[in-house]
Amino acid sequence: MAFFFAQFLTGLANAAALFLVASGLSLIFGVTRIVNFAHGSFYMLGAFVGVTLMDVLPGAVGFWGAIILTGLAVGAIGAFVEMVVLRPIYRAPELFQLVATFGVILVIQDLALMIWGAEDRLGPRAPGLRGVWRIFGEPVPKYDIILIAITPFILFALWYLITRTRVGVLVRAATQDREMVGALGVNQARLFTGVFALGSALAGWGGALQLPKGGADLLMDFNIIGAVFVVVVIGGMGSLPGAFIAAVLISVLSVFGVTYLPQSTLVLMFVVMAIVLIVRPYGLLGREEVAGEHGQVGAPETPIRPYGRTGKLLVAGLLALLAALPLFAEQFVLTLTVDMIVFALFAASLHFILGTGGLVSFGHAAFFGGGAYAAALLVFHTDTRMELAFLFAPFAAGLLALGIGWFCIRLTGVYFAMLTLAFSQLVWSLAFQWRDVTRGDDGLVNIWPAEWLNSPAAYYYFTLALGVGGILFLRHVIHAPFGYALRAGRDSPRQAEATGIDVKRIQYAAFALAGAMAGLAGGIFVFSKGSVFPTELEIGASFDALIVVFLGGVKTLAGGVVGAGFMTLVEDWLTRLEYWRLLLGLLIIAVVIIAPEGIVGSLRSLWTRIRGTESEVTK
Amino acid sequence: MTEILRVEHLKKSYDGFLAVNDVSFSVAKGELKALIGPNGAGKSTCFNMLMGQLKPTAGTVWLDDKKITGLRPREIWRRGVGRTFQITGTYPSMTVIENVQMALMSHHRKLYAIAPRAWRLYRDEAFEFLKTVEMEDQADRPCSVLAYGDLKRLELAIALCHRPRLLLMDEPTAGMAPSARIALMQLVADIVRVQGVSVLFTEHDMDVVFAHSHHIMVLNRGELITEGSAEEVRNDARVQEVYLGGGTLFAEAQNA
Known part of the structure; x- marks a missing residue:
């Protein structure tokens, strides 16, 4: 029983970083409708920037200060990306934004490789929280307990920001109807940049907070993105409490999965997601999307036509060239x-x-x-x-x-x-x-x-x-x-x-x-x-x-x-x-x-x- | 006259707000019937329940004495009900005639065929339907460049493809020039006369309604307040109150 409880606590602690990253993605999607695949990259940046800052800043103040600064730094990077890459293409079909964020992933991967090298970094232990506390006789790392204690505060802070402040009202309004908010005189560009920066900062904090447990490496971006999407989808796109519940659910389940079904750890969360979506197609706390939101954007497609003479000749020529290729081309061709x-x-x-x-x-x-x-x-x-x-x-x-x-x-x-x-x-x-x-x-x-x-x-x-x-x-x-x-x-x-x-x-x-x-x-x-x-x-x-x-x-x-x-x-x-x-x-x-x-x-x-x-x- | 459509105690409520409250009526064979009422009266809600786009909270819809409540739009279509929408929904990536051919492919149950070339299928037949609505000269234009009134006529041609016995037309002349409105309704009246189709339509333009419909029903705040011939409806005191003043302002504000 005690072991069971300790496992549960580990799961809760793991949920902290996952929730931070997922809530950022959910926020960004809710307001800008951009499915930000580069979100995992911001998480990875958070880890690397965090490690670097922790090396520079000494002591407990330095540790926590480094984490806070990391979020701000990653948020600033996010704002930069939003302004340079995404702002010119908000009116384009969603696939464009998606592909653009994929381009951002590639760029960040190589920049991280240039700056921090290919070696994995071990995260420093949190000062004063190195050991374990015994709970029912089972050792539980002190840092885990701190994470479990912090997470509800983060959820509360985000919830307060979204439901009780003017910025939150704008964000919620923009989630429901972007055009109307724009028509009412809100500077959309600034709102989008702000939300994107906040979402990226949350991912950065997630990356920095998990450092004492995981460290930093160049595969982090792709490794977390699957789990983050699962969390956001299970919780319901755009719902913060949903993301929290789902993050806890997934983290706790995977801890138990590692113990009892070690071959199934990767499969488990997708099975959970499939079950949730069969019962509730829009996630636990999500709402059905407004119809037409994802229809065709931009100019309508022209009616399709069979190829004209030029087109047919072109295709025939290409095929003839391909058919003759082995006669003269080298093997690598x-x-x-x-x-x-x-x-x-x-x-x-x-x-x-x-x-x-x-x-x-x-x-x-x-x-x-x-x-x-x-x-x-x-x-x-x-x-x-x-x-x-x-x-x-x-x-x-x-x-x-x-x-x-x-x-x-x-x-x-x-x-x-x-x-x-x-x-x-x-x-x-x-x-x-x-x-x-x-x-x-x-x-x-x-x-x-x-x-x-x-x-x-x-x-x-x-x-x-x-x-x-x-x-x-x-x-x-x-x-x-x-x-x-x-x-x-x-x-x-x-x-x-x-x-x-x-x-x-x-x-x-x-x-x-x-x-x-x-x-x-x-x-x-x-x-x-x-x-x-x-x-x-x-x-x-x-x-x-x-x-x-x-x-x-x-x-x-x-x-x-x-x-x-x-x-x-x-x-x-x-x-x-x-x-x-x-x-x-x-x-x-x-x-x-x-x-x-x-x-x-x-x-x-x-x-x-x-x-x-x-x-x-x-x- | 035999009935083709019978609606009994139709009701739709949204969180306690009654958009349509206990509406009953019937449409006879070969009848051109209008459903009128101010904005927010529940006309489109009614239509969406008849055609299966919305599930009624209560009530039954009978088509030829067969219950069609709860069926999907495509199943109701297969039983011989065509529909045009208030906001047109044609396929912008196809030409005008391909839009009609698409409906004919569905009519001939060829949707899953992968061998034939679609643009050759039923082209002549589609051309005849375009002639009916006087669109044959625009057959090969992309649908996305059509004027709004032409889109409405194209929708009518598409709705006719399955040889419907009943046509539901939601504001067929909305957004059209006055002369075009009269021409379109004349066309619909001809179709009713020649092909024996029954038509139920909603409309804002009173000239159109009084000039063409055999029978008029008036809906206000979700309830049928009267029905009868053009003359009877025109002289009904309650209808005058609904259209010229009285209780509508509040109802419109509530539905806005």
Whole structure:
């Protein structure tokens, strides 16, 4: 019993940092509607800045002073990021802001590497709180008790700020109706910057407060972001008490998980989240989102058209070039092209559900990696023939999408995005922790294609046929009644439902199809590399696909494919440099701000403009 | 005359506020019936309950003696009820004719087909529907550039695709120029006459209502206060009070 209680206290103490970070994210989302993926980076910055300040400032005053200063410093960094990166793109579709925050993650990762180096830092112990207190005979670190005591005060302070002060009134008003608040003469830009700074400061405090328990390292940003999103979603987006309850729930559960079910620690919180969302689709204390909030922003998409003569010739020329490539190209070019085609198919499948369906999925890597793992597991454990295992990849990924989609499709907007993210993390943690089956981060190796495909040229043609075939198939579906129905459900769900279209069922079917096609890409991938690791299932992999779709242009059918080609080339070139993340991050941010229609979209606009002016001149 | 729609004791309350209170009426086959009333009277709430967008707090809706309360909009549509909305909801990423083709694909149950090219399907049929609403010259324009009145006509064409027996039109002429209003209602009246469709519509413009409807119902503060022919309604003292003064100001302020 005493042990049980001590465990419970540890969980409560862990909840402190988690709650701080989650409340910051929740605040930022509530007011600015930005899903800030860089939030984990601010948490990491908090840890590093905290360690540095604690080295400089001596004693107990220095320790607590350093923590307070850290929050202020990270808050200032947050304000800077908001003003430079986000302010120019508030009117853009939400995906842009998302991609921009992902660029911020990359930039902060490399800056942290430059400043603090690759080594992990141990956090200093809190002065005067080094030992343990005995509670029912069980040792509980003194610092844990202090954290447990502090957390309710933080919650209360935030609650007071939001419900009892003028700033809080503005924040709540802006959460409900941004435009109205602006129309009433409130300086929106300042309010947004302020909220973003406060949210970042909270993340920074979270990072600094956990130092004596965890320290600082360069993986902290991605490690916490999953848990933070789970907390915010379970609690209900925008609800502070909800975030608190969820943070406690998740922290306590994972402490018990470590003790009693050590293989399940990563899975546990996603299972809890899935259960909560089945019972309460908008979280424990969340409210249903206002409909239309996440509809199409910006100019409406132009009606889709089959390619004209020029377009068809271009595609035919490209295909001919690809088909002739093995005749003259070196092997590394073939390998690079295979990567490109695999990535293009993966991106096209995401584009199908995201662009045509309007469903922003944050967890599409689950199906890519899921397909790769499905094939690899068959080969690894049962020595299945490659052809059969390969077919199993899209099939298994499609089934996985049916399972995940059953939960996710009922939700919309950010909740949909978060739940897909959570499920992809669930799949990732299975691959990572179920070592008996998946071998964990050792990965599954020696997954080679069958004899007849076992030469670079043969596998290249195999990839070309299936990859390009898959992309063309998706394109055909978009032009078929099913694709039209999907677009109808995105454009106006009300009208679609009022003319007999079961929007959710169409979306469910499309989600499964997109999953199967991503699985096909995963199948091609695993046999081209000969191995698969949990990294293929990481958040980062889902985000690569999102970025690619966005870079190419969401509103253009060729967007995903062009983006994938561009990205593969850029990455191949950039990763040779030491600080490639920094450059890639800056590139992404630059594209977001300068060419918000994506590559294909911007080119098309430019083309229309040139042609437009020409025709006016000839008149 | 046989009834096509019968509404019994329909009621909708929001936290104790009665938006629609005990409304009962019926629509006969081939009838063009208007539901009028000041802002906030509960007209759109009524419509949303008829078509399944809102769940009634109490009451029953019968279509041809079959209960349709609680069914989803798409199920009610399948049973032969078409609807146009106060604020149009067409698909901006499609052309005018594709919007109609989309409804026809649903009508012909081709929504899950992945083989045919959608823009070739039912194009001629869609063109006929566009002709009905005199939109055929705009068939291939993107829907997002249409004038508001044209959008309303397009919506009407879409609503006709499933050969409905009953059309619900929520403020069909709102936001249109006066001449266009009369033309559109003339069109609706023709459709009622030629195709035998019944129409229930809400409207603000009294000229439109008195010129075209066979039968008028007046809703105020959630309750039906009277119904009858244009002449009867025009001379009803309670209707004059609702529209010219009396108790409406307070009701409007409360609903605003």
